[in-house]
Amino acid sequence: MAHKPSAPVANPIEQTGADYLQTHRIPELFHNLSASLVYNKPEDPKAFMIDYLEQLKKARITGEALPSLVQDTDLTSIFRMLDPAGHGHITYSQYSSTMEALGLINYNTSPPGKDNDRITFETFSQEARKRLNELNSTFSV
Amino acid sequence: MDQTLYPVNISPEFLLYAERNTLFELFQKCISSLLVDRPNDPITYLIDFLKKDADVPRVVILGPPASGRHTIGKLLQKKLNAVLIEAADLLHNIPSKFKDKLPPKPTIHNIPSTLWAQLFEERVKDFECVRRGWILVDFPNNREQALALQGHGIAPRYVVCLEAPDNVLIERAAGKRIDPKTKDIYHITFHVPSSREIQDRLITPEDNSEKAMHLRLKEYRRVKDCYKPVLRTINADQPLNDIFTQIYSYASKKERSIALHTPRIVILGPTGSGRKTVATQISRKYDVPIVSIPTLLKQQIVSKTPLGASIKPYLDRQTLVPDSLLTQIIKDRLNQKDCTTKGWVMIGFPRTREQAESLARTPVMAPTRVFFLDIPLDIALERLTNRALDPVTGDRFHTHERPPPTHNIKQRLAQHPTDDEESVQKRYQTYSVYYDELQDFYSPQGAIHVAADQDAYTVFEAVEAGIVNQLHKE
Numbered sequence: 001m002a003h004k005p006s007a008p009v010a011n012p013i014e015q016t017g018a019d020y021l022q023t024h025r026i027p028e029l030f031h032n033l034s035a036s037l038v039y040n041k042p043e044d045p046k047a048f049m050i051d052y053l054e055q056l057k058k059a060r061i062t063g064e065a066l067p068s069l070v071q072d073t074d075l076t077s078i079f080r081m082l083d084p085a086g087h088g089h090i091t092y093s094q095y096s097s098t099m100e101a102l103g104l105i106n107y108n109t110s111p112p113g114k115d116n117d118r119i120t121f122e123t124f125s126q127e128a129r130k131r132l133n134e135l136n137s138t139f140s141v
Numbered sequence: 142m143d144q145t146l147y148p149v150n151i152s153p154e155f156l157l158y159a160e161r162n163t164l165f166e167l168f169q170k171c172i173s174s175l176l177v178d179r180p181n182d183p184i185t186y187l188i189d190f191l192k193k194d195a196d197v198p199r200v201v202i203l204g205p206p207a208s209g210r211h212t213i214g215k216l217l218q219k220k221l222n223a224v225l226i227e228a229a230d231l232l233h234n235i236p237s238k239f240k241d242k243l244p245p246k247p248t249i250h251n252i253p254s255t256l257w258a259q260l261f262e263e264r265v266k267d268f269e270c271v272r273r274g275w276i277l278v279d280f281p282n283n284r285e286q287a288l289a290l291q292g293h294g295i296a297p298r299y300v301v302c303l304e305a306p307d308n309v310l311i312e313r314a315a316g317k318r319i320d321p322k323t324k325d326i327y328h329i330t331f332h333v334p335s336s337r338e339i340q341d342r343l344i345t346p347e348d349n350s351e352k353a354m355h356l357r358l359k360e361y362r363r364v365k366d367c368y369k370p371v372l373r374t375i376n377a378d379q380p381l382n383d384i385f386t387q388i389y390s391y392a393s394k395k396e397r398s399i400a401l402h403t404p405r406i407v408i409l410g411p412t413g414s415g416r417k418t419v420a421t422q423i424s425r426k427y428d429v430p431i432v433s434i435p436t437l438l439k440q441q442i443v444s445k446t447p448l449g450a451s452i453k454p455y456l457d458r459q460t461l462v463p464d465s466l467l468t469q470i471i472k473d474r475l476n477q478k479d480c481t482t483k484g485w486v487m488i489g490f491p492r493t494r495e496q497a498e499s500l501a502r503t504p505v506m507a508p509t510r511v512f513f514l515d516i517p518l519d520i521a522l523e524r525l526t527n528r529a530l531d532p533v534t535g536d537r538f539h540t541h542e543r544p545p546p547t548h549n550i551k552q553r554l555a556q557h558p559t560d561d562e563e564s565v566q567k568r569y570q571t572y573s574v575y576y577d578e579l580q581d582f583y584s585p586q587g588a589i590h591v592a593a594d595q596d597a598y599t600v601f602e603a604v605e606a607g608i609v610n611q612l613h614k615e
Contacts, residue, residue: 020175020176021172026172026183041158045167053187060184
């Protein structure tokens, strides 16, 4: 039985390049940057990009105000849409489909309140904000 | 977001926005710089990079001795206003941090390649070079130096190699003279200095003997492999001005974009010029949908839509359909998914200047290439009046180009009702009436004229060349 040849070994220089990009989360950075560009379509994309990067830089130091397409007011509006009667909580399936729709991969699948199928607004916005921050801090600390 | 779950619908407006602002190239430059320099703080690095990013020239001029590199280098420097870096100059201005690494009596030849690369890197990162661009003359001289340069991240955008047969070079070398005051290069036969004063000053440079030349030529040939993708070879055995214009146009051209490019092609021409033929060939080869306005209109009529009913009388009388009816149909078609993602080839529109203007106004619909298929009336007549269709098999024939093989087929051939001489002339006239204004409108944007009275394959080749090459705007 022939022994399968192993996958071609990446060129060592290529490998360290890929490592560098991964460590500094460059692909995510450009992903978020492009999303912002698609949404805002600024007249001067270079200036916009510089702004975004400066905001990111400041946020890295202060720990707050990361550039993000989803703001806290958006989270409030979203929750209000899911809970029009104003009960103050949503079902777990509402929670999970919203998290997916927001693009928050790897969100917390066992938030408090899952057992009785009542996710409060606080839980929802906390989990969403936590995950958003993780996705938006595209720098290695 | 997993694309299979939520198919991402990027609006065509964004694609146009990205194309217009060359976002793809910008991102590519950012990432390649990051990979070359690997800064520890990529965010600050990117901010600085974006702030100073400019499209400066980065040229390397190579050539065997006596091919005219320094002469060309000087001319380019004046024209492009970039910084000229010659190996000899670098030797005279070595920054102190390198001084102890030098061999005792440094000349051009005994400095190790890695040290050269460092010297150049230092020079190239200088503020002036970053701002104005640089022109490197006569370096690298051998493969080692070339690789060392690349290793330090110095990647020229254009490398020009001046080539000439050895005997021409040797002859030139014999007649070379230098003006010691200005360091300008002259030649006793080909490039005589303008004033008597300069002529008297000239001295003969050393190291141009035939034997030395042969040696240098041999070394030089090996360098070329390193720069294949950006290399351009120019024949040095031409008058200086010719060489210079070639290099200048090459060096000042913007890099060919490898961004995803949706072709939006308009093919204009009178009846019988072969627009549909060309469009079909393009569509088949590049997988681009054909948008044939006449066909769109006929579809409306056949589907018995109210719009179709209003269009019918115009088509029956063979006059132009008014723009108000046309615009919505065309817009709808062009906004369909296959057109927004793959681009389109359009025939049968625009026919007038207003139509051309309205097409240009909507960003998603503005064409990127416009072709005029030019053909004289008599050839168009010949093509159309002699063609016929076999209603049984659907084969098309032409009495001269492709005559029907048997008598039976010939008997049953039918001619299209609008292919008679009078109708053809009328349609040709309609086109001619608006030809001038269309020409005026599209010429400044780089419209391409193709002689359409040739065979289909030749015409297609010409059109393809127009699509693939960059536009020459007036």
